[in-house]
Amino acid sequence: FAPRHLLSIADLTPAEFSTLLSNASSHKASIKSGVTPAALAGKLSGKTIALMFSKRSTRTRVSTEAAVTSMGGHPMFLGSGDIQLGVNESLYDTSVVISSMVSAMVARVGAHAEVADLAKHSSVPVINALSADFHPLQTIADFVTIQETFGKEKVQGLKVAWVGDANNVLFDLAIGCLKMGVDIAVAAPAGYTIPAAMKQLILASAPEGSTAKLTETNVPEEAVKGSNILVTDTWISMGQEEESAKRLKAFAGYQITEELAKRGGAKDGWRFMHCLPRHSEEVDDEVFYGKRSLVFPEAENRLWAAISALEGFVVNKGKIV
Ligand code: CP
Ligand code: NVA
Structure with a gap:
């Protein structure tokens, strides 16, 4: 069963894009008023999300890490000094191995082909955290x-x-x-x-x-x-x-x-x-x-965007509702 990935806004229908926006806004309002929506609470509990970054990041790293934490998951940050990402090992090998151990991969890469390759061989959803071509979050x-x-x-x-x-x-x-x-x-x-x-x-x-x-x-x-x-x-x-x-x-x-x-x-x-x-x-x-x-x-809205994307692609497995 092939997972659904978010590599570009081009992967979404206009209705799905609108839904991701509404979910981000409504989760923002709820959480800011002190209520974690049932749709999110503990939904990533016991799950590890690999955050694989081959480039520096402030907003994307902090927002995705905080988003995973807010749903009870474990964000595993893997920087370029930590893992083989496009160096010393094929992306095929990296993707097959990491996806066998985690529930999703969030990846910041160089050429877009790198994140596309990770997605192609992954058994779990991949979210593009910036490639040379796209930045959906x-x-x-x-x-x-x-x-x-x-x-x-x-x-x-x-x-x-x-x-x-x-x-x-x-x-x-x-x-x-x-x-x-x-x-x-x-x-x-x-x-x-x-x-x-x-x-x-x-x-x-x-x-x-x-x-x-x-x-x-x-x-x-x-x-x-x-x-x-x-x-x-x-x-x-x-x-x-x-x-x-x-x-x-x-x-x-x-x-x-x-x-x-x-x-x-x-x-x-x-x-x-x-x-x-x-x-x-x-x-x-x-x-x-x-x-x-x-x-x-x-x-700030990067946080709410990350929560919405993780909800849609990881919690709900690509069903954007
Ligand atoms: N806007 C953005 O993606 O910023 P970072 O590179 O700091 O993540
Ligand atoms: N265009 C910039 C965006 C950084 C968020 C870059 O690719 O470095």
């Missing part, structure tokens, strides 16, 4: 934040502007946007735009009849025009450190500032989001720490 948290901020009924028809590197965080966010009827405009410099195959996958995620659009430009102001939410991420993702000088040069002019939003014509009351970790080159302090910023509630 981040997108769940981002949409919980968007729903909380704008109201659930007002999400459809919003416009998101992504200004910066077309990377893993963007790809799942764009898929989420099209599934939820949200327009997404991407401004990235030439050479750092969405690869053709990824663009196809993003476009294919819009349900039939959806009018939500993905648009691309090299001009930040064009993406910003009429947008409700401005989003960015680091220009130098983990593993790209050697390209730093080249990237800083290529992205000059892409910093999110009040001035850019004004020049581009963002909607009144526009808000700012960032998955973190943040560097000042992609967004200045005024925006990042200002009243428009959603970055800290967004980061």
Whole structure:
């Protein structure tokens, strides 16, 4: 019996994605009011969840570890210095062995093929904790934040502007946007735009009849025009450190500032989001720490997203209800 995995938001129907968001929000409300929902209490009791990280992490590590603990499970953190993950042993061997001993694997890897390989050979659910292509747990948290901020009924028809590197965080966010009827405009410099195959996958995620659009430009102001939410991420993702000088040069002019939003014509009351970790080159302090910023509630929502994903994929074995 093949387990169901969460490798990308593309793995979810729009209805399943919405359900994961509602579950995250309702669990957040219950737990914050001091009540652990019966759907979660002790549901991972006696179970070990392997958290396999080949890269650094603050939010993903803390949120997944805390999420497992909140359901009574044991989060077993395995960093790159602890286990063979893509080094000294095939991913096939690692996956078969670890999945024979735990109830799920949460994995942060380099190339997406690594987490796909783990999933292919695993006898238990695998949740992608960031690969070169996708970051589904981040997108769940981002949409919980968007729903909380704008109201659930007002999400459809919003416009998101992504200004910066077309990377893993963007790809799942764009898929989420099209599934939820949200327009997404991407401004990235030439050479750092969405690869053709990824663009196809993003476009294919819009349900039939959806009018939500993905648009691309090299001009930040064009993406910003009429947008409700401005989003960015680091220009130098983990593993790209050697390209730093080249990237800083290529992205000059892409910093999110009040001035850019004004020049581009963002909607009144526009808000700012960032998955973190943040560097000042992609967004200045005024925006990042200002009243428009959603970055800290967004980061907190990583916990509720992790709880919701573990409930759906581990407790309920991929039945998202
Ligand atoms: N946003 C995010 O995934 O952060 P970490 O790399 O700190 O986990
Ligand atoms: N794009 C970043 C996201 C980190 C959460 C990276 O891949 O390093």
